[in-house]
Each structure stands twice: as structure tokens, then as C-alpha cells.
Amino acid sequence: MASPLLANLNPEQLAAVTLPHESALILAGAGSGKTRVLTTRIAWLLATGQASPLSILAVTFTNKAAKEMMTRLSLMTPIHTRGMWIGTFHGLCNRLLRTHHREANLPQLFQILDTQDQLALIKRMYKTHNIDEERFPPRQLQHFIAGAKEEGLRPNAVEADDPLSRRQVEHYALYEAMCQREGAVDFAELLLRSYEMLLGHEGLREHYQRRFSHILVDEFQDTNILQYKWLRQLTGTHTAVFAVGDDDQSIYAFRGANVANMQHFERDFSRPEVPVQLVKLEQNYRSHGHILDAANALIKHNLTRLGKNLWTSEAKGEPVRAFAAPSDLDEAAFVVDVVKGLASDGVTLSEVAVLYRSNAQSRVLEHALFNAAVPYRVYGGMRFFERAEIKHALAYLRLLAAPDDDGALLRIVNFPPRGIGARTLESLQDMARATDSALWPAACSGAAGGKAGACLAIFVRMIEAMRAATAGLPLPEAVEHVITASGLLAHYRNEKDGQDRVDNLEELVNAADSFLREADLPVDIPVDVPRADPALSETGGAAPAAAVRDPVSVLTAFLSHAALEAGDTQAAEGRPALQLMTVHSAKGLEFHSVFVTGLEEGLFPHENSLSEHGGVEEERRLMYVALTRARRRLYLTNAQSRMLHGQVRYNVPSRFITELPADLVQWLAPKRHRFGAAIDVDASEWGRSRAPLAPRAGASSPVRAQDGPEWRIGQSVRHTRFGLGIIIDAEGRGADARVQVNFREAGVKWLALEYAKLAAA
DNA sequence: AAATGTGGAATTTTT
DNA sequence: TTCCACATTT
Numbered sequence: 001m002a003s004p005l006l007a008n009l010n011p012e013q014l015a016a017v018t019l020p021h022e023s024a025l026i027l028a029g030a031g032s033g034k035t036r037v038l039t040t041r042i043a044w045l046l047a048t049g050q051a052s053p054l055s056i057l058a059v060t061f062t063n064k065a066a067k068e069m070m071t072r073l074s075l076m077t078p079i080h081t082r083g084m085w086i087g088t089f090h091g092l093c094n095r096l097l098r099t100h101h102r103e104a105n106l107p108q109l110f111q112i113l114d115t116q117d118q119l120a121l122i123k124r125m126y127k128t129h130n131i132d133e134e135r136f137p138p139r140q141l142q143h144f145i146a147g148a149k150e151e152g153l154r155p156n157a158v159e160a161d162d163p164l165s166r167r168q169v170e171h172y173a174l175y176e177a178m179c180q181r182e183g184a185v186d187f188a189e190l191l192l193r194s195y196e197m198l199l200g201h202e203g204l205r206e207h208y209q210r211r212f213s214h215i216l217v218d219e220f221q222d223t224n225i226l227q228y229k230w231l232r233q234l235t236g237t238h239t240a241v242f243a244v245g246d247d248d249q250s251i252y253a254f255r256g257a258n259v260a261n262m263q264h265f266e267r268d269f270s271r272p273e274v275p276v277q278l279v280k281l282e283q284n285y286r287s288h289g290h291i292l293d294a295a296n297a298l299i300k301h302n303l304t305r306l307g308k309n310l311w312t313s314e315a316k317g318e319p320v321r322a323f324a325a326p327s328d329l330d331e332a333a334f335v336v337d338v339v340k341g342l343a344s345d346g347v348t349l350s351e352v353a354v355l356y357r358s359n360a361q362s363r364v365l366e367h368a369l370f371n372a373a374v375p376y377r378v379y380g381g382m383r384f385f386e387r388a389e390i391k392h393a394l395a396y397l398r399l400l401a402a403p404d405d406d407g408a409l410l411r412i413v414n415f416p417p418r419g420i421g422a423r424t425l426e427s428l429q430d431m432a433r434a435t436d437s438a439l440w441p442a443a444c445s446g447a448a449g450g451k452a453g454a455c456l457a458i459f460v461r462m463i464e465a466m467r468a469a470t471a472g473l474p475l476p477e478a479v480e481h482v483i484t485a486s487g488l489l490a491h492y493r494n495e496k497d498g499q500d501r502v503d504n505l506e507e508l509v510n511a512a513d514s515f516l517r518e519a520d521l522p523v524d525i526p527v528d529v530p531r532a533d534p535a536l537s538e539t540g541g542a543a544p545a546a547a548v549r550d551p552v553s554v555l556t557a558f559l560s561h562a563a564l565e566a567g568d569t570q571a572a573e574g575r576p577a578l579q580l581m582t583v584h585s586a587k588g589l590e591f592h593s594v595f596v597t598g599l600e601e602g603l604f605p606h607e608n609s610l611s612e613h614g615g616v617e618e619e620r621r622l623m624y625v626a627l628t629r630a631r632r633r634l635y636l637t638n639a640q641s642r643m644l645h646g647q648v649r650y651n652v653p654s655r656f657i658t659e660l661p662a663d664l665v666q667w668l669a670p671k672r673h674r675f676g677a678a679i680d681v682d683a684s685e686w687g688r689s690r691a692p693l694a695p696r697a698g699a700s701s702p703v704r705a706q707d708g709p710e711w712r713i714g715q716s717v718r719h720t721r722f723g724l725g726i727i728i729d730a731e732g733r734g735a736d737a738r739v740q741v742n743f744r745e746a747g748v749k750w751l752a753l754e755y756a757k758l759a760a761a
Numbered sequence: 762a763a764a765t766g767t768g769g770a771a772t773t774t775t776t
Numbered sequence: 777t778t779c780c781a782c783a784t785t786t
Contacts (some may be wrong), residue, residue, distance in 0.1 A: 062775060090776045114776080187776045222775095255774060358772050360778090380774085417762065564776060584773050606772050622773080645771065646777035765785070771778085 005043055005076060016279040017041045019242070021050065021213070023235075023269040024277035025220070025262065026244040029310045030295070030628035031286030031590065034244055038216055039069055041242060042084075043076040051214050053083040057234070058216040060088055063565045065218055065588070085212070089227055090564055093190040096197070103204060104197045107183040109402060109556045112563035116386065118142055118186045121407055125171075125178050128429075136171065144168045145175060149188035150256040152195065152226045182406060182438075191226050198233040209236025220245030220265070224256035232268060241269055247306045248299050251584060251622045253614070262306065284310040284628075286590050288317025291634050294664045295627040301659050302617045310628075319666040320634045322657060326726040326742065327714070328361075328598075328642040330670075332368035335595055338635060339374055339578055342593055349375060350576040351592035355583045355626050357604035360644070361597065362580050369578065377573070379581035384511070384567030389492060389501040393508055394562055396482045400467050401555045404438035413439075413459060416491035420459060424452035462486075475554050476513040483508065511567070515558050583626045594630035596623070599638040600651030623656045636665070640728060640742070641714035650713050650728075703730040703737045705753035709760070711739055718761040722749065 006014060013033055016026050017040045028034035042058065045051040060066045066087050074081050085092055094112065101108040113121060122138045125131070148158050155173040160166040179185065185193065198205045212234060217223070220243040223231070235241055243265055250259040266276045284292055292310050299305070325331035335354055342352055354365055354376075362378055369376045384390060392415055398408035414420040432442035443456050466485050470478040483489050483505045492498035492505065579591065583604075586594075598604055604623065609615030627634060638653045657665070704710045711717070715727045725743035732738050737753040751758065 088776065112776090190776080252774075254772085360771070363778090414762090419762085421762070566776080582773065603772090608772060618773095643777070763786090765783100767783080768781095770780090 005040060005047060009037075009040070010283055012279055012281050012283070013037050013040075016281065017044050019277055019279070021238070021240045022274050022277055023239075023241040023265075023271075024243070024279060025265050026242065026279050026281060027306060027308055028244050028246055028281040029284060029308055030246065030249060030625070031284040032281035032310070033285060034246075034281065035065075035068065035072065035218075037281065038218060038242075038244055039072045039076060042073055042214075042216065045214055046077050046079045053079060053081065055211060055213040056216070057085040057092070057212040057214070058087075058218070059092060059231075060086075060218040061222055063088055063091070066091070069218070088564070089230070090187055090190050093194040093230075094560055094564060096194045097185070097190065100197060100201075100204060103201050104193050105180075106185065106193065109552065110183045110185050111398060111402065111405065111556075112190070112560050113179075113184050113186045113407075114386070114563045114566070115142075115187070116391065117184075117407060117563075120411075121178065121182075121184065122175060124407065124410070125175055128433075129174060131171065136167065141168060141171050141175070145172050146186075146188050147256065148172060149186075149192045150224045150226050152192060152229055154192075182404065183402070184407070188226070191230060195226060195230045195233060198230075205233060206236065208234055209239055212239055214240050214242065216242040216244070218244055221247050221250040221259050221262055222252050222257045223261050225258050225261075228258070228261045228264075235269065237271070243269075246308075248302070248308065248621055249587065249625050251587065251618060251625060253618055280308055282308055282310055284312045286631055287312065287628060288314050288632055290316050290319055290664050291627060291630050291632075294320050294634070294660050295624055297661050297664070298620065298627065298656060298659050299624045302620055304614070304617060318633060320636060320660065320664050321668055322636045322665050323638075323668045324653065325637060325639045326641065326670075326716070328364045328639040329368070331597060331637050331639040332364045334637060335365060335597065335635075336368045336372045336374060338595075339369075340372070342633070343374075347592050348576045349578045352595075353579040353581065353586060353589070353591040353593070353629060354595045354597060355581060355586050355629070356597050357583060357606060357622075358598075359582060361603075364643075365580060365597070369580075374578055375575055376578040376580055377570070379569060379579070379585050381569050383569055384504070384507070385562040386566050387501075387504055389488065389504055390508055390562075392488055393479070393483050393486070393505060394559060396463075396466070396486050396488075397479070397555060398559060399440070399463060400470060400478075400482070401552055401559070403440040406432075406439045409439045409443075412486070413443075416487045418459060418487075419455045420452070424455060427452060428456065472551065475516055475551070475558060476509050478551075478555070479512045480509045512558060515561055516554070519557060519561070583622050586629050587625050590629055590631055592631050593633035593635070594626070595635045595637060596626045597637045598642070599636050599654035599657050600642065601654055602649070602651050603642070603644075604654050604656065620656065620659075623654075640726065648714055703733065703739060703753070705737045706734050708737075708753055711753070711758070716761040717741060718759045719743065719751070720757050724761055725749075 006017065009017060013036070016024070016037050019041075026034075026037065028037065038058070042056060045056065046053065058066075058069060060069065070081060070086055073086075085095070087095070097104045097106060097110070098108065101110065119138055119142055122141055123133070126133055126136075126138065148155075155169050155176065158165070158169050158172065160169045179189065198208070215231065215234060217231065222245070231241065245262055247259050247262050250257060253259070266278070270276045287295075289312055292312050293316075296309055323331075323334050325334055339349070339352060339354075343349055356362060356365070359380055366376065366378065385394070392412055395408040395411040398405045399412065402408070410425070413425070428439055428442055431445065432439050435442065435445075443460050446453065446457060462485070466482060469485065470481050473481065489502060489505055492501040495501070583596070605616050605619035609619045612618075636657055638651070638657065641648050641650050643649075711727055711730065713727050713730060716724065717727060718724055719741070722741070722743040725741040727739050728742045729740035730738065735754055738750050739753060739758075740750050743749060
């Protein structure tokens with residue numbers, strides 16, 4: 001059909017979009033129009049009448065990706081995107097479990113534990129069971145549980161050969177029991193529960209298999225074993241799974257992502273006579289040629305690949321530029337200078353990104369940018385719904401919605417402080433244990449005497465007053481009431497640095513308001529229930545509206561929303577700002593210019609990765625992701641010395657620089673004048689140079705000539721003829737002692753300490 | 762119950 | 777170095 005939908009697609013994209021009703025694996029390279037193909041595929045299925053909105057399920061990893069898909073889709077098709085299941089794995093599982101909570105053996109108003117809540121629950125469990133936090137660090141158990149669940153394993157299925165694992169499995173079982181008792185579901189449990197529910201309920205499974213004739217998966221290389229099994233459960237005999245991914249961008253193995261899913265896909269999703277189709281998208285629409293050449297050359301060093309080579313019809317463009325800074329401070333100064341140059345060339349700051357391997361590296365960069373008055377934005381850190389004050393407010397709301405929520409009660413029973421100390425809590429917990437009840441009923445019983453009992457009674461009265469006052473109130477007003485009546489607002493107003501927290505609490509009211517307005521897409525509200533099973537009779541059109549009107553459902557939906565979508569790190573500010581982030585968080589983004597900093601052995605590739613299975617290859621993929629973020633300009637920097645954990649470390653340049661073809665890389669030499677003094681510096685002032693020599697790793701012990709002063713690698717020195725430089729290597733002792741100095745002007749030289757007149761600089 | 766001190770760890774992250 | 781969690785003090 002002559003649809004504008006398909007206009008401007010290249011042959012491979014077109015092939016992918018218009019594939020017949022069969023499962024397919026789309027190998028989509030960086031910048032190859034992956035999201036476009038995914039959304040166009042859906043629009044095409046709808047436009048050609050091959051699918052109705054109800055028969056489409058599209059799943060992503062992040063809310064951002066789901067939203068983008070939704071937005072782009074509604075621009076492409078006149079058909080209402082409502083009724084389509086587009087969301088994150090967790091969001092869709094939440095929807096399934098709310099709808100079929102009985103089959104899943106969950107209360108309808110089950111609460112979702114985020115990572116913090118989960119850890120708190122584990123600690124609480126340790127207390128009640130007298131488990132030693134020293135011997136079994138709570139975080140370790142958390143990791144253990146998440147790992148097991150991500151492989152689809154319940155405690156009885158986990159293999160435990162050593163005593164430690166056996167204990168962990170026991171703790172895992174205790175944890176499960178506690179979650180079940182409290183109606184709490186952690187992130188991995190959302191997946192596992194809905195997987196098991198589909199597995200155990202044939203009618204339900206068949207219903208959804210019949211319903212979803214098309215399942216589309218984004219970032220398939222990031223799926224874990226459980227997500228893969230989940231997809232298989234939903235795949236019936238006439239379900240076509242359209243999986244889009246790039247094995248070269250698989251950088252999340254550490255959180256369970258299993259690239260092997262891509263290899264197994266063909267085997268597991270082929271049907272007799274209906275093999276899985278494979279389409280490669282290799283044309284890149286993002287980067288200039290040199291950048292792409294560098295990325296291709298780098299990733300060729302990986303041996304375990306499905307095989308793919310990006311190409312572009314764009315010009316070769318500028319060379320990749322590299323700069324070896326003497327120190328992390330100099331590296332930051334370089335970035336500042338070049339960024340200023342780019343800005344004066346008219347590049348918007350928000351189109352420039354500075355990437356690093358680990359968050360700790362942002363500090364030095366931020367410092368330099370701050371002093372140079374370059375506006376910047378750092379990604380990562382605390383998200384809105386993770387902040388303590390927000391969690392406190394939500395805990396009050398949780399307690400209103402579910403009085404038996406011990407976690408919520410413990411969080412706020414004495415916050416703001418109201419005289420309920422550890423002793424009071426101890427007796428409260430004893431009372432609860434004695435009557436086998438939750439903490440709230442125990443507190444209500446008034447059994448505690450004395451001052452403790454009085455304080456508890458005041459707390460109980462306050463919560464009950466709150467519950468009465470908020471009953472029937474619209475969500476935003478209920479939130480407003482709670483933050484005031486709880487004393488949270490007053491508490492933070494009295495705190496000297498509390499203004500931000502007050503602002504956040506007020507923002508929570510807005511968040512509730514926009515949630516109400518935007519949640520017309522009934523994400524958490526039961527909409528469709530299979531007709532097949534009489535126990536799950538179709539609720540019809542009236543039920544969702546009723547569900548929406550039920551304040552407890554709305555509140556639960558809001559709380560789920562808070563857990564599943566933690567919100568932004570910080571509000572986007574008005575003026576354009578330089579983007580600072582880890583390479584991981586840059587995945588999926590693109591910029592005019594990109595700096596990849598800290599390219600040093602030990603940092604990138606990270607030293608911890610060297611001992612991990614396939615660790616270096618994953619680091620290399622990470623570098624590949626970093627390189628392919630750049631459209632026009634790419635700068636690679638390393639520092640010969642760097643302050644790390646309070647100690648100066650001397651690192652050799654990353655192998656990832658060396659692995660790039662030398663003719664693609666232009667090395668820049670330090671500028672010929674003082675750092676930071678120039679105002680309007682042009683990037684071109686950084687001259688060419690040959691590849692710098694690197695200091696030998698680990699050779700940092702001091703050297704000295706006979707009776708002379710002591711010198712160290714990394715030290716700045718001045719020579720009467722050669723000027724300023726940095727000691728990058730040393731050998732010999734006494735009369736034979738020599739140091740290698742990288743001079744700013746004169747290049748790298750070996751000097752005998754006996755004769756050279758070196759002075760500290 | 763708040764305030765101050767101390768020890769230990771310090772990739773990467775979404776849900 | 778710096779941040780955090782936890783312990784001790786006041």
C-alpha cells in the first residue's frame with residue numbers, strides 16, 4: 001500500500017516493518033532507527049488491519065522508552081493507542097497481577113517494594129529472626145534474592161552446595177513468607193509472580209496468548225532469563241514476537257541481562273515451517289564516518305558477536321581527537337576549554353556530553369565547570385520518589401491505605417519525632433507478636449501503659465484523624481492534608497537546610513495531581529478479564545470507572561506509580577547545559593559532541609571487570625556505546641595521574657584507545673600557555689602531537705640521585721631548558737637514577753638525575 | 762532523642 | 777578523599 005508510513009524507510013527497515021506474521025529478530029545497530037522501526041511496525045500492523053490495538057503488546061525496559069514509543073505512535077496513527085499494552089516489563093506485570101490478583105494469590109492492593117523498601121524489609125526480618133547482619137549482610141541477601149528470582153528460581157529450586165548458600169536460601173524463604181504475609185511484592189517478584197501465574201493457569205495463559213497476536217520487545221539484548229521465560233509464556237501458536245536488539249550494546253550483564261537470549265531466540269521462537277526471520281539494520285543515521293569507523297574497529301576486538309557492521313552515507317567528517325592529560329585536573333581543564341570553544345562555535349551546550357565510567361569521576365569535572373561558569377547537568381543520583389521526605393509522605397499514605405503495613409508504620413511512627421523511642425517500639429512489637437497481629441492493631445489496642453502508651457495513643461489518634469479527613473478527598477488534596485497533618489512540612493520548615501525538602505513535598509502534591517490527570521490510561525485499573533473463565537467474568541465498561549472512583553484504588557495506583565517510576569533525578573532547568581553522565585546512562589542518547597573521559601586501564605576498562613567472565617568484552621561494548629553517541633565530534637581523554645580514593649594513581653591509557661586505528665585518531669598536544677587564563681579559546685588551539693608515551697603502571701616508588709631530592713612519578717617538575725613537565729617513569733637508583741619526563745613543550749625525555757637540573761614545580 | 766564520632770567501602774542501573 | 781551507616785555520647 002502507498003502509505004506515507006513507509007516513506008523514507010531504507011530497504012532493511014522496510015523489510016523489518018512489513019515482515020509477515022512471524023517471529024523475527026531485528027539486529028539493530030546503534031543509530032539505525034530502531035525505535036522508528038518498532039513504532040512504524042505497530043502503526044503498519046494497525047493501518048493494514050492485521051492487528052487491532054487490543055492485540056498488541058509492546059514491552060520496554062524504561063518508562064522513558066515506553067513513553068516515547070507511545071508518543072511517536074500516536075503521531076503516526078489516527079487509531080487510539082488506548083487498549084494497547086505498551087509499557088515496561090514491570091508495569092505490564094503490575095497490570096496483570098492487579099487484574100488477576102486472586103490467581104496470583106495476592107491481595108488486590110498489594111504494595112510494590114522498591115529497592116530501599118526491600119532492604120528495609122530484609123533488615124526487619126533479620127531482627128525478628130535474630131539473624132546476624134555481620135555474617136549475612138542484608139545487601140548481599142538482597143542481591144541473592146534478586147539474582148535467584150531473575151532466573152525464575154524459588155527457594156526450593158536454588159542450588160545450594162555450600163553452607164553459606166544454604167543459609168541464604170533459608171533467608172530467602174523467610175523473606176518470601178514475610179512478603180506474602182504483608183502483601184508486598186518486590187520488583188523481581190512482579191515478573192516471577194506473573195510468570196508463575198501464567199504457567200499455572202492455562203485458561204489465563206491461553207486468553208492472553210490469543211489476545212496478543214503481536215508482541216514487540218525493545219532492547220532485547222537486555223532481557224534476563226525470567227523475562228525471556230515470561231515472553232515465552234505469552235507466546236502462543238499464532239503470536240509473532242518482534243524482538244529488537246543489539247548484542248554489541250549489551251552492557252547490563254551485571255544486573256542479569258542475558259545476551260544468550262538473542263542466540264536462543266531463533267531456536268525457541270521458531271515454529272515448524274515458520275522459522276524466525278532475521279533482519280539486520282546496519283545503516284547508521286547518526287554519526288560521521290570517522291566516528292563510525294572507530295566504533296566498528298573497536299568492537300571487532302570482541303570475539304563473541306552475532307556480527308554486524310555499521311555504515312553511513314554521511315561524510316567521513318572530522319577525526320576522532322584524543323588528549324592525554326597529565327592529571328585528572330588537566331583533563332577537566334581540557335574539557336572546559338574545548339567545551340567553551342564548541343559553545344563559541346555555536347554548538348548548544350545540551351548537545352555536548354561528557355561521559356565517564358563511574359560516577360566518582362564527575363567531581364573533578366564539576367569543579368572545573370563550576371569555576372569556569374559553564375552550566376552543566378549531572379545525570380544520576382537520587383530520584384524524586386526515592387527521596388527520604390517523599391518516602392516518608394508516601395509511608396503515611398500507605399498506612400492510610402493499608403493499616404497492616406508494618407514497614408510504613410515503622411518508617412513514620414516517630415517521624416517527625418514524637419517521643420516514640422526504641423523501647424516503646426520494642427514493646428509494641430512484642431504485643432504484635434503476642435497477638436499475631438500487625439503493628440497498627442497492636443498500637444490501637446492501647447495495651448501499652450505509661451508514657452509509651454500515651455505517645456502511641458496520640459499517634460493512633462493522629463492517623464485516625466488523618467484517615468477520616470482524607471476519606472473521599474481527591475488524591476492531591478489527600479496528599480496535601482497528609483504532609484501537613486503529619487507534621488512533615490512543619491518539621492522540614494524548622495530545619496535549617498530543609499527548604500529543598502519542603503519544595504519536594506509540595507511538588508508531591510503536583511505529582512499526585514498530574515498522576516490523576518495523566519492516568520486516564522488505566523494503567524493499574526483492571527480493564528479486561530478473560531471471558532473464558534467464569535471466575536473472572538468480564539467486568540465491562542463500567543468497572544474501570546468505578547475502580548477509578550474508589551479512592552483506595554487510586555491511592556494504590558499512585559503508590560505503584562511512585563515505585564515503578566521513580567521520577568527524574570532533578571527537574572530540567574531552563575537554559576541549555578552541558579550533559580554529564582556515566583556511559584551507561586548515555587545509552588540510547590545522542591549528542592553533537594561527546595567527550596569520553598578517564599580512558600585508563602583500571603578505570604575503563606574497570607579493574608573489577610578484568611576478573612569477570614567476559615568482563616573486558618562487556619567493557620568494550622560499553623566503550624562502543626560511548627563512541628556511537630557522537631554525531632559530529634568525539635574526544636577521548638585520559639589522565640596519566642588521577643586522585644582516586646584519596647590516593648594518586650598512575651594509569652596507562654586504556655587499551656580501548658590503542659585498539660582504534662591510529663589513522664583515525666588525532667592526538668592533541670597541550671596548549672602553549674597557562675591553563676584557564678584564556679577566555680575565548682578555540683578548540684583548534686590544541687595542537688597536534690604524536691601518541692604520548694604513558695607511564696608504566698605500578699612504578700610509583702620514589703627515586704633519588706645520590707644525596708639529591710626525592711622524585712615521584714606524576715610529580716610536576718621544571719627543567720632549565722625544557723620547561724614544565726611531569727615525571728612519567730623512573731628507573732635505576734643512586735648515580736644511575738633516571739626519570740622520564742613528559743615536557744609540555746619539549747615532549748618526552750629521559751634525564752639522568754645526577755646531571756639534569758630538575759626543580760619541583 | 763539529637764549530636765557527634767568512627768570505620769569501612771567506594772563500578773555500572775532500571776524497575 | 778568522601779560518603780554512608782552505625783555507634784557512642786551528651
